[in-house]
Amino acid sequence: MPPRIVVSGDPAALAAEFPVLAGLEPVAWVPDGLVLAPFAGGRGPDEQRARLAAVELPWRADAGPAPPLPFPAAVGGGVYRRSPGHAAAPPGLPEVVLVDGEGFGLAEHATTGMCLDMLADLPDGPALDAGCGSGILGLAWARLGRGPVLAVDLDPHAVAQARESAWASGLDALITVRRAGLGMLDPDEVAGHVVLVNAPHVAQDALLSVAGAPVPTGVLVSGLQADDMREVTGAWEARGLQVVRADGVGRWHAVALRAP
Numbered sequence: 404m405p406p407r408i409v410v411s412g413d414p415a416a417l418a419a420e421f422p423v424l425a426g427l428e429p430v431a432w433v434p435d436g437l438v439l440a441p442f443a444g445g446r447g448p449d450e451q452r453a454r455l456a457a458v459e460l461p462w463r464a465d466a467g468p469a470p471p472l473p474f475p476a477a478v479g480g481g482v483y484r485r486s487p488g489h490a491a492a493p494p495g496l497p498e499v500v501l502v503d504g505e506g507f508g509l510a511e512h513a514t515t516g517m518c519l520d521m522l523a524d525l526p527d528g529p530a531l532d533a534g535c536g537s538g539i540l541g542l543a544w545a546r547l548g549r550g551p552v553l554a555v556d557l558d559p560h561a562v563a564q565a566r567e568s569a570w571a572s573g574l575d576a577l578i579t580v581r582r583a584g585l586g587m588l589d590p591d592e593v594a595g596h597v598v599l600v601n602a603p604h605v606a607q608d609a610l611l612s613v614a615g616a617p618v619p620t621g622v623l624v625s626g627l628q629a630d631d632m633r634e635v636t637g638a639w640e641a642r643g644l645q646v647v648r649a650d651g652v653g654r655w656h657a658v659a660l661r662a663p
């Protein structure tokens with residue numbers, strides 16, 4: 404497969420195929436199609452050959468340069484996530500723009516992917532992105548029109564990246580990003596919020612230790628293996644929340660809970 408190709412089609416056909424085309428690293432729209440640089444985001448040749456084989460539109464090699472991209476683009480949970488160097492979404496597809504940085508959630512980790520797919524199982528309203536990393540979950544929440552977001556992380560690099568990504572995505576009016584440990588949050592920042600927490604057990608426990616045992620409207624727990632997940636889920640159930648969906652990829656589990 405050449406390093407740069409053009410898939411041609413009318414706008415409706417390209418939009419319909421975009422969830423697959425996104426994985427082939429779109430870098431520019433041209434009058435008759437979409438330019439792709441399949442290896443520029445770091446995905447391997449076998450994976451990309453399989454993706455291109457699934458595209459039902461004609462393609463041709465293109466002579467232009469294949470720009471390096473900091474991470475692979477993808478569509479998940481109904482949102483296109485991309486770097487500033489990727490091509491913009493086709494009309495009608497929500498997108499978030501993540502700047503490069505050290506925060507978790509740029510690459511396609513199974514735990515982040517499950518969370519994006521399970522956002523739909525949670526009630527609308529203000530969200531707490533607890534351990535936001537790159538900011539991906541809060542950005543998706545805001546972009547999908549679900550509600551405003553408070554995003555917090557202990558890691559100052561993640562905080563800077565999430566904040567810059569909110570600006571790059573045009574979502575800075577909806578997202579507040581702050582450096583904070585989960586155990587130090589104000590109870591009002593948890594109660595009445597949908598809590599998105601893809602983080603290790605120790606961080607889940609810190610969140611559960613917030614004074615006054617606040618009750619969120621929903622919780623999305625991810626980043627845990629089976630035993631840890633049972634324990635953390637049980638702690639939220641003890642506050643009256645009910646499991647509405649459980650998912651797993653390999654050893655990783657994710658659970659969505661809602662207030663009755």
Ligand SMILES: C[S@@+](CC[C@H](N)C(=O)[O-])C[C@H]1O[C@@H](n2cnc3c(N)ncnc32)[C@H](O)[C@@H]1O
Pocket residue numbers: 506507508509514515518533534535536537538539540555556557558561583584585586601602603605606609626
């Ligand atoms: C697995 S990453 C998840 C990032 C992103 N939310 C996602 O789903 O891709 C967990 C994040 O939680 C942060 N974290 C871990 N313990 C924390 C704590 N006690 N307080 C605040 N943030 C914490 C880490 O710095 C890291 O960015």
